[in-house]
Amino acid sequence: MTESLLAVRGLSKHFVSGNETVPVIEKLSFTLGQGQSLALTGRSGSGKSTLLNLLCGLELPDAGTIVLHDRVFEAGGAAARRTVTAWSTLRRQHIGVVFQEANLMPALSLLENVQFRAQLAGRDPANSEDWLTRLGIGELAQRYPDQVSGGQRQRAALAMVFAMEPALILADEPTGSLDRHTSDEVARVLFDLQARHGCSLILGTHDAELAAGCQQRLDLGHLNAV
């Protein structure tokens, strides 16, 4: 087994709606090796998005520990400010996040979007056009997000993520709004490039076929199962 990139121990998260506490994640533990892929599955509302948010620091857990890229994040630590900053740095340089929609800045062209993201991560933006070509949309580089199809937009989002050479990609329903055919195509490039560049991938989806493309699977329907 490869060296572990991510280790989650006893992670819990609940939301408060009204005066009711809704536990979403309870005492979840798992590890993910470098270059490995993990599918998060489960019914709608089972906590896939919540877990992905926890894994990149957009939400903070109530309890548990996350060790990612040699950094340790303890829940409820005194230095909350420092935690937030540390997560920011990690996201900036090492974690690529892909959502179902709206991953691109509307006022920037596809190429400019990729350049922006690469630059933020401290990578050379000169390779941006290559990435778009590798994702099959090189000739659309100058177009704006509203001038291309949904599938092309998701490819651009993937180009953006790969251009930052991430250690971990978090993808939340990346093909959720695409038709079957396009969805398969986008998924194929994603798995292909992920394997070739050796980064890890966590993919939240309720699409069984897509989940099958990953090496591991975590069903949030059954809490704490690996």
Added chain:
Amino acid sequence: MKGLPSLFSPTFPALFLPRALLSHYRRHPLQLLALAAMIVIATMLWTGMNHLTSQARASLDQSERAVAQRQQVVRDDGRALVVEDFVSLRLAGVCVMPWLEVTPETGSRLVGIDPLAAHCFGAGTGASQALDQPLDGKPFVDVHAAASISARDSHLYLLTPETTQTTGLPGGYYLKTFSASPDTGELGDSFVLNLEALGVLVLLITALLLRSVYLLGLAQRRDSFALLHRFGVPPGRVQRWLALEILALSLVSVVPGVWLGRWLAAGLGSGFGEALDGLFDIPLYAGQGQGWITPVLVMLAVVVIACLGDLLLLRFRERFSLPLPARAALAIALLAAGLAMAWLAPSLPWVFIAVALVFAGAGWLTPAAIAHLALWRAGRSKAPLARWRFRELAVLVRRLTLPLVALQFALAMVLAVQALVTTFEDTFDRWLGQRLEAAYYIEVPSRTDGHKAAAWLTGQQASAPGLQWHRVIRGKAQLADAENPGGPQVDVLAVAPVGSLVRAWALLEAAVQPWGALASGEGVMINEQLARRQNLGVGDSVQLTLGAQPRALPVLGVYPDYGRPVGEVLLNAATLPDNFDVRFESLSVTPGELGITQVTSALEQIWGVNELSLRDNGTIRELATGVFDQTFALTRAMTLLTLILAASALLMMGWVFFSARAWYFRLLVVWGMQQREVAGQLLRLALLVTGGIAVLALPLGIWLTWVLVHRINPLAFGWSLPMAVYPVFWLELAVLNLAIGLSIAALMRRQLGRPVVAPVSASALMGGER
């Protein structure tokens, strides 16, 4: 979905649609409230403004008509007139009309007149016209009614037509011009004109704001329109219902708006009335039958045009829709045409058209120009973050076009009004200072000798250091030129000696050593009105008939003379011919070490009277400045209110825009920027927008000031004000804009903190436009 077809069945065709349309406002009651509030406030501002303006105009008109002939009969001994005087004058065959001013214990001043006594004024003269009208309108009441009021103060004047000659009067009386305060008729008109122009601008700004709020609502309902369309409702029917909806809403909101406007006018009106009263000697009479119909109809029209204008013009727009460069070219053409027209306009209406053109051009061009500039800067930026920021700026400006243009107009207006008002204040203050150089003004009683008094004062000069004085003689002269021997009449202001009291006057134009030349009788000075009207300047000469023979006198200088429409010549009184008809004579005295009581007692002795008509500088100036402060505080309040309205509209629209776009700002956080950094970017964006608008409002405001001061005033009244700019006030406005920008950024920052749901589509509605 299941219930829809049955609702939509032919049995409910008329009710389904309005219910579907209204359901939007059930879900977004705040939007409806904002729209209604906007209509109410717009109506209130404009109605208030309009109400004040029409009241002021009506008051001015009436009082002007009533006192068209300003001549009165007074007693030689300076005592107050009583009813016996009236009787004896009428018995002697002199046409006089009583004019009884009473200040009741409570309430404002009234004027009692006797219409029957005014018939001898002759048909067609101003006074009789005014008095032929029913007298139930305040402040004119029947003289008997006025006399029966328990008054704090009352004063009887006896007015007489201009045809009355001094020689026709019985002994013991003489003639005097009738004006209780400086004659400021034209100044009043100028004031009303400025108020009116302001009212139009306020209307324009509020229309823009209304439109922006309405269009925002429409945009958010676009999805439901699309749904209705899919259900097979023809778009024409939706539009008709929308028109009906806004009409109903405006009807509901306009009426309270008009009511509030009148309330505002009444509230401000008391101060305003005092201002008018003091400044122009015109009591403001409230409660004039200003109907509700006009303001309601005007505001309805404005709301309908602002909200549905392009619906009505849809066909027109389709046929003539222009590509962006053509539109920019058109805007530039409008702007250029307006600027040229304002410069060259021969008359007032052309200037107003020019102003409209310039505002239309500027309003069209400004957002496009900022967006263009932002895109150009984005194209040149190497740093992706800067590029992103400038692209966002372009989107922001395009999205907030209407409130931004409204803010620009409001800023320009506030700037211009402030400059105008401050210039007015400054200029009048200085002018008044010049005119009131002496500490005391002593009227020379009729049939007494000014020469003797002058001789006495000359005698005192050696022994009393600091004593400054001159005689002032007023009368009329006839202007003549080669073609036209019987030219217009001008006022004559003659002083002697031409000493230090007048030499400090600022001149608009002057020959070399003008005062020395005037003192030695080598020429005359003329006021600005005369110079403009007769196209005269230094070096020209005027043909003046002072006594019998016309004389050609060179113009030595042109002096500013505000608030009076008539032309005036200033000359050395020593050069007046003996047969010059003196209408008024006074002494201006700064007593120095002599002391005023010594002067007055000496003069009383010389003239053989018991009492002198004496006015001191301080009280006159205090009165004048107090009145100006009040008047202009009102104007300022109105413009500031408009500015605040524009600012809050921008704040509201900015908030709506940022809420829709919040996801994309949060994307920066997802990409690893710290919240603090993103907030910093937001701040820079907000400040760029408001700062850009402030910068672009500046030239517009300065230009508007120039138009008011240098084009409208001279064309309307014959005199111009010096053009002054007030950078400190610009700074204040800049700070205000900064505050608006900061508030937008702060509001947005709050949105950043909350979790944002990813938009399901990248539509404009979801904040995804570019």
